[in-house]
């Protein structure tokens with residue numbers, strides 16, 4: 072026995088001399104990961120992705136990507152004898168005649184919703200804490216792209232079963248493609264291999280769904296993780312945490328154990344949901360037939376915002392404008408709007424860095440309040456998105472709350488312009504208020520709520536100093552000065568190149584930092600503490616002279 | 628599929644369509660006569676009693692002779708089926724003027740409803756209350772009913788018969804509480820925003836197939852577990868963002884707190 076072990080050990084040693092895996096492992100296993108629940112959001116996305124890969128492979132064994140017409144003879148009675156595509160037939164077969172098939176289908180679909188939701192929430196964390204700042208901008212771009220790719224992947228999956236809901240979705244997407252000016256129709260013919268619907272689309276979507284996109288996603292996830300490893304993890308401000316260290320647990324064994332445990336929890340929750348809660352009951356929708364449609368035809372939630380915009384947009388069209396028909400009613404809400412949104416999303420780190428002029432590396436996270444304008448922008452974007460998502464479900468909302476779809480449409484049309492700016496203003500003021508409160512905490516301590524009446528009749532409130540931990544968190548705030556507009560000419564009287572852009576930048580920068588509350592300097596805090604000391608001493612004196620008892624809060 | 632078989636399919640489709648038209652045309656002639664000749668089903672006492680009930684409970688809106696008023700439409704020629712549907716589902720008498728009369732507990736008992744129907748039927752020919760044979764679905768084809776339901780009803784009532792919103796605050800109600808007779812009557816009379824599916828557009832055999840399918844929707848267990856209201860991806864999205872993500876976030880917070 073021991074000789075075997077020895078042998079293995081020697082073999083490993085020999086292998087290690089050539090490929091220094093153990094030292095590589097040793098270095099990396101000791102990598103430190105800080106700990107916070109919000110750092111596990113990305114993990115939820117990662118684990119859902121793994122679940123998707125595993126269950127997806129199971130589904131490919133029986134799924135038939137074919138639009139060939141067959142007649143159903145499986146065990147779901149209400150569809151027996153009905154002509155349908157082979158794709159739908161096979162999805163029904165998986166649901167009713169493959170052992171565990173329905174469970175796996177439901178795990179796959181719930182995991183898809185989890186995957187997207189977790190990515191989005193993970194993105195919120197990154198955004199609101201400024202984790203996307205240098206040097207992590209590129210990882211933000213990868214993350215944002217994965218959301219976009221995940222969205223397309225989800226749409227492709229949703230379309231594969233070729234049920235009534237899938238078909239309506241594909242029909243709408245075909246319309247969106249057609250709305251693209253000039254090339255739309257050609258593009259549609261190219262993608263569908265001829266007229267919609269044709270017989271090529273499902274097989275093509277299948278390759279896209281099981282091969283191309285999972286490949287791209289896998290590579291992106293890998294790169295994403297490598298970059299996290301390489302940059303090391305960011306951390307929240309706190310005692311002992313600086314921009315130059317990482318405080319936390321070693322990757323091995325603490326972090327791996329926790330991460331492994333969490334994987335099984337994510338998996339368990341997904342399986343429980345799939346076992347007890349229906350998702351995408353394709354049998355109830357029936358096969359796709361172009362002249363059928365059901366009330367409540369919606370995409371999965373992550374595409375809802377596009378549907379919401381489409382439902383709200385006025386019915387504008389120009390016939391024969393520049394020799395073409397322009398369907399503004401589809402082009403703007405379904406192509407331009409999402410396009411702009413994605414462009415803003417992917418470029419945000421660079422836009423912000425340009426406006427702030429902040430080129431330093433950041434490893435310490437921002438508290439959202441300390442980046443008031445960014446936080447407000449994020450809240451504004453979420454509001455915009457949220458209104459569109461709700462409008463995407465306008466018929467269900469109308470039905471559930473006894474409202475009128477027409478009123479909801481108008482609410483959306485107006486609200487999508489009115490509410491985001493209001494939310495922006497409110498969030499920004501709220502953040503600035505918190506900044507002010509932090510400043511007061513540093514300078515004067517916390518209001519204890521205890522009022523003391525001095526013998527000469529004056530009322531004072533006793534302030535207790537905050538703990539060192541709290542202080543460390545607040546002190547981590549770094550104030551950046553807004554960019555100044557350059558003079559029109561330099562000292563030699565030569566006009567500054569690109570003056571207009573620079574002026575704009577200065578304007579934006581001032582607007583961005585505008586009313587930021589400066590963190591008091593250490594000297595100011597010390598002065599305030601002295602002052603506080605003096606005040607307390609004075610109060611004790613007064614009380615003493617009057618022969619009044621001295622409360623313990625003052626003497627501590 | 629090769630192009631010849633496509634063409635062949637098209638040709639067969641045309642033949643089927645023509646055959647369908649001929650059959651429904653002939654069927655219609657036979658059926659309408661039975662459906663509308665049924666005033667004789669009611670006795671004069673029933674008609675008299677119905678008239679009395681009508682003048683007490685319905686005339687304020689529909690007029691003393693059911694000729695209609697600004698508060699309610701004329702009922703002449705709507706037939707016994709319309710009255711039975713409206714009163715047996717509790718829609719009539721309408722409580723207060725509203726967007727749409729909702730389904731509620733009926734105010735009249737079966738005899739009174741029959742009397743009201745008799746009275747309105749006596750005013751002019753209209754669809755009769757469907758008989759028990761009309762509702763007998765033993766020979767009806769369930770799967771065909773599903774196709775017909777998805778073609779004719781699902782766009783308003785949703786794929787699972789759970790209802791949906793229409794424009795301007797109107798709605799197609801859930802079909803989960805409707806009896807087969809009420810379904811049949813709804814198709815015959817097209818209440819409110821619902822189109823009329825007379826025996827020409829939807830022959831009785833097809834109506835029965837639809838009844839069978841709705842009955843399946845009402846009674847069959849959901850194979851996938853909890854159906855979340857069978858409203859499609861919206862409730863699924865709400866579920867993942869609340870229950871699903873909520874559970875995982877709770878665990879994440881718990882793990883995060885555990886170690887610190």
Ligand code: HEM
Nearest residue numbers: 124127128130131134162180183228229231232281285351
């Ligand atoms: C990020 C990754 C993925 C997402 C978001 C995703 C999403 C989806 C969705 C929403 C469906 C519809 C399921 C239904 O309700 O029937 C689906 C179906 C399907 N997916 Fe995926 N999927 C992913 C990865 C994969 C992978 C990696 C494979 C295979 C290797 C795969 C294979 C399939 C198959 C075969 C179907 C059709 C089976 C059926 O509908 O019954 N998927 N996918």
